[in-house]
Each structure stands twice: as structure tokens, then as C-alpha cells.
Amino acid sequence: MKKYPDYKITTFLPAIFLIFLACTAPSQRGPEQPFIKGVYGNPGSLLKAGYAFDSLGMNAVFVRSISLNRVFYDTTRLQGCKVFVEFPTLIGRGYVDAHPDAWPVDEKGEQSPPADWFMGVCPTNPGFRAFREKQLRELLTEFAVDGIFLDYLHWHAQFESTDPILPETCFCDHCTGLFADYLGKNIPGEAAPEKAAWILEHADPQWRAWRNTILNGWVSGMKEIVKEIRPDALVGVYYCAWYPADHDSALFRILGIDVAGLAGIAEVMSPMLFHKMKDHPVEWPGEYVAWLDHLTGAGTTGKPLIWPIVQAHNQPGVISPEEFRQVMLSGSKPPASGIMMFSDVSLLQDPEKIEVMKALYHGELNK
Numbered sequence: 001m002k003k004y005p006d007y008k009i010t011t012f013l014p015a016i017f018l019i020f021l022a023c024t025a026p027s028q029r030g031p032e033q034p035f036i037k038g039v040y041g042n043p044g045s046l047l048k049a050g051y052a053f054d055s056l057g058m059n060a061v062f063v064r065s066i067s068l069n070r071v072f073y074d075t076t077r078l079q080g081c082k083v084f085v086e087f088p089t090l091i092g093r094g095y096v097d098a099h100p101d102a103w104p105v106d107e108k109g110e111q112s113p114p115a116d117w118f119m120g121v122c123p124t125n126p127g128f129r130a131f132r133e134k135q136l137r138e139l140l141t142e143f144a145v146d147g148i149f150l151d152y153l154h155w156h157a158q159f160e161s162t163d164p165i166l167p168e169t170c171f172c173d174h175c176t177g178l179f180a181d182y183l184g185k186n187i188p189g190e191a192a193p194e195k196a197a198w199i200l201e202h203a204d205p206q207w208r209a210w211r212n213t214i215l216n217g218w219v220s221g222m223k224e225i226v227k228e229i230r231p232d233a234l235v236g237v238y239y240c241a242w243y244p245a246d247h248d249s250a251l252f253r254i255l256g257i258d259v260a261g262l263a264g265i266a267e268v269m270s271p272m273l274f275h276k277m278k279d280h281p282v283e284w285p286g287e288y289v290a291w292l293d294h295l296t297g298a299g300t301t302g303k304p305l306i307w308p309i310v311q312a313h314n315q316p317g318v319i320s321p322e323e324f325r326q327v328m329l330s331g332s333k334p335p336a337s338g339i340m341m342f343s344d345v346s347l348l349q350d351p352e353k354i355e356v357m358k359a360l361y362h363g364e365l366n367k
């Protein structure tokens with residue numbers, strides 16, 4: 001063993017401290033971590049239309065699980081892009097029809113109806129959890145992806161609309177049983193409506209907190225699977241970008257989301273900054289990023305990464321190419337270290353938007 005001179009360790013403490021600082025200093029993107037420039041949806045449609053990702057300036061795709069296949073994966077790699085995959089999490093459409101025990105139950109003890117086009121699920125249903133875990137394992141085993149982005153990460157509700165649908169769920173026997181364990185006491189009443197009434201009247205804060213633990217448990221559980229199979233893959237979340245007080249605090253109260261808690265588990269936060277849908281100005285994406293930075297300290301610590309998704313889609317409203325350019329720039333403000341838009345379809349519908357994206361990805365956002 002090599003013998004070192006017998007210096008006192010204290011001699012080196014200031015230097016060691018400086019080296020430690022240098023190693024841990026915030027670096028959301030160094031030479032090895034370029035600014036992420038992506039497209040969300042089914043980016044293969046751009047390839048089919050004759051475009052190439054590299055010539056568009058892209059370095060990442062955010063592809064829906066259903067659009068991921070071997071040809072797309074291999075082509076994307078050849079064009080120098082990272083492959084991030086959207087993973088639908090608490091969406092139960094189809095599943096709840098075949099498994100009625102997983103249907104979210106409202107305070108009347110009835111199946112909560114679909115919320116517009118969205119149908120959620122009971123997040124504590126063990127069969128559904130096993131179903132999603134199996135899907136995730138299969139996906140990760142087949143494809144060496146750079147990250148998994150959990151989508152539909154909320155209790156049953158509809159927030160992707162100018163007129164949100166915000167039901168109270170889930171009061172199925174399994175949920176109220178688990179909540180009783182959490183409370184450490186029996187929930188009075190026999191049927192679901194009685195239990196729901198008692199919970200909402202006597203244990204509302206605890207109920208909301210418990211629902212949040214269930215949601216965070218999904219993120220932790222999915223993250224464990226990702227790290228087990230693909231240790232280098234990132235875990236990201238697409239989530240509703242309401243501020244906590246919006247819609248009578250529905251972000252936490254109904255959706256079950258606590259942004260700070262979520263940011264403590266997920267490695268990438270991708271707030272859905274659909275400005276037109278939410279009737280916000282083009283400056284709003286940048287304002288939200290600043291709020292998220294303030295909440296999480298991401299700009300100082302480098303964690304979590306912030307990669308917003310902005311609206312290019314013409315529904316609701318019409319997004320002009322110039323408006324699209326402005327929200328891309330706004331959402332890219334530091335400490336954001338990546339950006340993407342919703343979605344490939346809107347680009348193909350208006351080739352001017354493709355030119356806008358290409359100019360940004362080769363120009364101002366080429367960092």
C-alpha cells in the first residue's frame with residue numbers, strides 16, 4: 001500500500017471543503033447535460049412527414065408509451081436524441097370497465113362518472129397497482145430509455161379544461177379501510193355514504209393528507225422499479241400547474257398533489273404550462289418556473305430538474321407561431337434546463353411552428 005506523508009488532515013480541510021463545494025455546486029447542465037430540447041407526443045409522426053430530429057435541433061423525444069416501438073427507438077437513437085417515455089399512471093379508462101372494483105367511488109357511494117374524456121381509478125386498488133407495475137417493468141426491460149415520465153398523476157378529476165371537474169373520491173371499502181388504519185380508529189358508519197360523510201365532517205385534513213401519501217407512494221414505487229431496472233434513467237412527472245390556492249385549493253384537496261412533496265421524489269418536474277387552456281398570458285410559463293424555483297430551491301441545488309411542457313396545440317384557442325415562440329422562451333427561463341411542447345400534431349398542422357421550433361433549438365435555446 002502506498003504510504004502517504006503524515007500531514008495533519010486539518011491542513012487540507014479548507015481545500016477539501018472547496019473541492020466538496022465544487023463537486024456539489026448546482027449544475028443542472030454541464031457539457032454532458034445539454035439543455036433538453038424535446039417534442040412530446042408521437043414524435044414519429046415528424047419522421048413520417050420527412051423531418052429528422054437532429055436537423056430540427058432536437059436532442060430528446062418524450063414519446064407516449066403506446067407510440068414507442070423498436071423502429072422508432074432505433075431511429076431516434078441514430079438521430080442523437082434521448083428517449084424519454086410518458087407513462088400513463090392513474091388513468092383507468094378501459095381497466096375500470098373490466099375491473100369494477102377499481103372504479104373510484106364518490107361520497108354518495110356511487111361510481112364517480114367519467115370526468116369529460118378522463119376516467120380515473122381507485123389509486124389504492126391492489127390489482128391496478130400490480131397491472132401498472134407489470135407494464136412499467138416490461139417497458140423498461142425492452143427499452144433502454146433515458147427516463148420515465150409519470151402522467152395522469154392525480155386522483156380522479158379533470159383539470160385539463162377551462163371548466164374543471166373535481167369530484168370527491170375515493171370512498172371504496174379499500175380506501176376507507178386504509179384511511180382508518182392511517183387514522184388509527186374505526187370510521188363510524190356501515191355503508192360508503194355514511195363513512196364519507198363522517199370523514200368529510202370530522203377528519204377532512206387527515207383525509208387530504210392521507211390521499212397525498214397515496215399519490216406520493218405511487219411516485220416512490222414507480223421510481224423504485226425504474227432504478228432497479230434502469231439505474232441511470234430519470235423519473236419525471238407531468239403534473240397540473242395550478243397554484244396551491246387556485247380553484248379552492250383543489251390541487252391538494254382533490255387532485256392530491258403537494259408540489260414540494262412531489263419535487264422531493266421526482267427527479268424532473270414537468271409542469272403542464274398550457275397557458276391558453278388556463279387563460280394565462282404568454283409570460284406565465286416563466287412566472288410558474290420562477291415560483292417552482294422559489295418553492296424547491298432548484299436553481300440553487302440543481303434538484304429537481306425543471307423541464308416544462310408548453311402549449312402549441314390549437315385547442316382550446318388558437319396559438320399563433322409567434323405566441324408559440326414566446327411561450328417556448330418563457331418556459332425555458334432559468335432554472336429550467338429543458339423544454340418541450342404539446343404536441344407533434346400541432347407542429348404538423350402548422351409548419352410555421354416547426355420553423356419556430358427549429359430556429360429556437362438551433363439558436364436561442366442551443367445552450
Ligand SMILES: [Zn+2]
Nearest residue numbers: 122170172175
Ligand atoms: Zn378506493
